[in-house]
Amino acid sequence: MSEPDGLRARKKAQTRGAIADAAITLFLARGFEQVSVSDIAATAEVSKPTLFRYFATKEDLVLHRFADHNGEAARVVRARRPDVPPMTALHRHFRAGLDRFEPVTGLNDHPQVVEFHRLVFNTPSLAGRLTQYLLDDEEALAAALGPGIGARLQAAQVIAVQRVLARNNWQKIADGRPAREVRPEAVVDADRAFAQLSRAAGDS
Template sequence: MDAARTPDAGDEPQSRNLTMRQRKKAQTRQRISGVATTLFLARGFDQITVAEVAEAAEVSTMTVFNYFPRKEDLLLDRIPEAVELFTSAVRERPAAETPLAALHRLILELIDEGYPLAALRDRFTAFWQVVVDSPSLRARAREGVEELEDALAEVIAQTSPDPQPRLTAALAVAAYRTGCLSSAGRMLAGESAAAVDPDHRALLDEAFGALRRVLPLS
């Protein structure tokens, strides 16, 4: 699954410890993305302009670009969130825990919580279809994977004795991405989340477990 926000994902911006101005900015950002996602789901990504999003969200086009540098980021707005979650899991892990163990734990927690970055929900399939149908969205999603990999490699190098932090980051992201894409593909083919979910969790659990056995310093 790509790092993205569905319109009814059910989570509000994290307002704890934020100033009023920061909360308002987070709420505006989420509102714009939510309006854009609704339009993209209804009519397709390539059929909607940024100007139309701005009009529907009752903001200026400039305001939209202030929050989202590219049109693709309106839909794939969870990329920064994914980077923050994954790097924080590594940076803030217990002293005895390896980076891979921290990421393994995070992925399972996200699945248990029903979090859109790892869990499966039937309502997500329409979102995934929009991404599949748009070459520019697929390209942006690949860039997001690279951004996540780069950030993870940096934090692994900073916080562990891992001799190959880039390799560890690449393998961890590949395991996460492959597991999510495999499960999303089954759902796009018509299976329900309830049918896919046990295999989804087992696949990611097995993938990270294997990496932890092969790369014990990671």
């Protein structure tokens, strides 16, 4: 008798999580280039074909955490109330992420999160793959904002602003400052950046 769909889905999620955790642990300990896919498969106790069923590339073993946020900006724009301008909705969403110290905002001082971002930013193949994720986000956001070059330009600006804000927050923490100390500056920077975006978009 076959397994119920819910149980099968949970097992798949557990396997995917085990593979990803094994990969991140090895990458942080040894460096991305020094760890092979075979090393990861052995640590996770799966075969290489199984690993590649869950993650198409070695880079995806790291960047799946960013992939979980793919299309997030577009979803925020689509889910907003009709009386809320797109830039206002995006600003509120980013501020909420800062309030929760979400890793994607860069404002998180858990040692593994800090080292995870260092790994991504300092490994060329990972940084290049991350750029593709950002371009996908930009495309989705442009579609949510509407047709025409104006929407594409706005989307490019939003994704760039979020990237710069997150990288700036991470750098301050990587330099040794706690997230709670950095947070007021992160909020000011976000408010300033999104105010400029709103003016450019004609939202204010």
